Amino acid sequence: MGAAVIAVCSDGEHAFSKPVRERITLLAGLGVEGDAHLGVTVQHRSRVAQDPTQPNLRQVHLIHSELFTELDAAGFRVHPGDLGENVTTSGVDLLGLPVGTLLHLGAEAVVEITGLRNPCRQIDGFSDGLLKQVVGRDAQGEIVRKAGVMGVVRTGGAVHPGDEIRVVLPVGPHRPLERV
Incomplete structure (x- = not known):
């Protein structure tokens, strides 16, 4: 199987986890x-409290399902939506992508990756x-963040x-x- 969407999640409340949905609609x-x-x-x-006029670079949260497998091996049971992501992926090295990468999700939607x-x-x-x-931290002492990537919607769908x-x-x- 190639790169694919495993699950989609959304919640209108500021809760930690998000329920799994049959579909989500991205708005440009x-x-x-x-x-x-x-x-x-x-x-x-927390960001609104600092400066509510900042641009929203965190419109969409994506996590790779491979992280769930890694966490399971360490004794943690995590499922799509549990960590608050909107899109759970498979087959994409999200953490290895550069800033500005475009992810075409399905027939229409496009998300531009903004950061970790x-x-x-x-x-x-x-x-x-x-x-x-x-x-x-990695072997060089640098911080490693594995909880997914954030992006903005360039094309809705x-x-x-x-x-x-x-x-x-x-x-x-x-x-x-x-x-x-």
């Missing part, structure tokens, strides 16, 4: 229709010790489980992902 320049993070400007509560999700302590409220599994994902890299030189 805004995010996921009906989701608490929908908007041109930041919607994440920076998980907070709330993740330990979901499962004690999980934060250490998704944020750590419906996204369903089973939809193909097509990756279009930006023209180089490529910039590695940083937290957003």
